[in-house]
Amino acid sequence: MFLRFVNLADIKVYLLRKFTWLFIFSLILFSCKKEKLVFSAFELNKNLSCNDLYDNGFKRTFGSDVFMIGKIMNDTTVHFQISEPIVKNEIHSDDFYEEIRIENDTLKKESIYDEYLKKDALELNDSIYQLVWQNIKKQKKGICREGVIIWKNFMIELDxxxxxxxxxxxxxxxxxxLEIENPSSYDLDSFKVLNLKKKDTFYCSIYKQNQKYYMSSTISLR
Structure with missing residues (x-):
């Protein structure tokens, strides 16, 4: 029987190649891993999608002429503007009115949802929200099919x-x-904040609204 002796250099080459492939494989896995969502005043997830937001409890808010989805987190509210998708069967508050006959045989429009329509949609729990506005899963499908995130607003209540x-x-x-050259006279304070690592610039203002004080930071993604 002949014994074959493996050259030590060949072993080193084999181990080096194996280590290299494992390293490359690890990099691929790491790059495919989803970035952790951060909803803070001066941070922005660049790879964030409309679907990611809905998966984290965001939903559409109403009252503006653009598509906005948001979420209330304690004393903080975060909004994202979504580019307008083609949505069929758009929702209007008139759809929630029912006709009720009164004594003089005239018809009066009265909403059974008035109590909720006066509130911010984001303040409603999911069951009431879906009763008044729309099934959240259907909403997500319609808005996120073509819509992409184009703007973010972070708002926190201050003492x-x-x-x-x-x-x-x-x-x-x-x-x-960073200072702003021509700050608004309506703001108590206004400034810009540069994220030193990601180089994103946020426009910030502190203001009073409805007897409460807020700090707001905004940034455009497109």
């Missing part, structure tokens, strides 16, 4: 005592505060 100190809460190791 009055936080207004003047808000800039001091921004982590300057991650973000840079």
């Amino acid at each position: 009055k005592s936080e207004i003047k100190k808000y800039r001091q809460t921004i982590d300057i190791s991650k973000y840079k505060i």
